[in-house]
Amino acid sequence: MSHISSIPGGLRAGLNVTIKGQVPADSDDKFVMNFQTGDQDTKNIAFHSSLYVQTGCIVRNSKVDGTWGTSDISYILKVKAGQQFLINIAVKSDVYAVTINNETLYEFAHRVPLDQTDHLFVYGNCTIDSVIFEYSETVDTRILNTTTQYSYSNA
Secondary structure (H helix, E strand, O other): OEEEEOOOOOOOEEEEEEEEEEEOOOOOOOOEEEEEEOOOOOOEEEEEEEOOOOOOEEEEEEEEEOEOOOEEEEEOOOOHHHEEEEEEEEEEOOOOEEEEEEEEEEEEEEOOOOOHHEEEEEOOOOEEEEEEEEEEEEEEEEEEEEEEEEEEEEE
């Protein structure tokens, strides 16, 4: 089952995206997370992460004008078939920092300007229960610290 949503305000540093879902018990395949341009555009993907449940492999990449960059590959995924997952993607000024089930797993350097990305697309062999976009900004800790939260839920 897939999930696609616009990113409120677009992708920017200070945004935290939390994805809660589950991998089916009979899964031997992968699921994918993309930060991309538009809901239909697959030519420009700022951050692509394929999570292979069977092997524990995570492949990260980006695609610009239809051309894939160099993949980063590691075998660090601990989510198994039949398990729930909680993925947090912290968008920093220079990297995406990804935590899965409260374990920091990897960072991926920005290859596409953040302001060109406005959708999250999750698809493959998983069920998405909820997606939360939370933006925090500290202008001056003595004056202002704001948090804006947007939620999408299948409940």
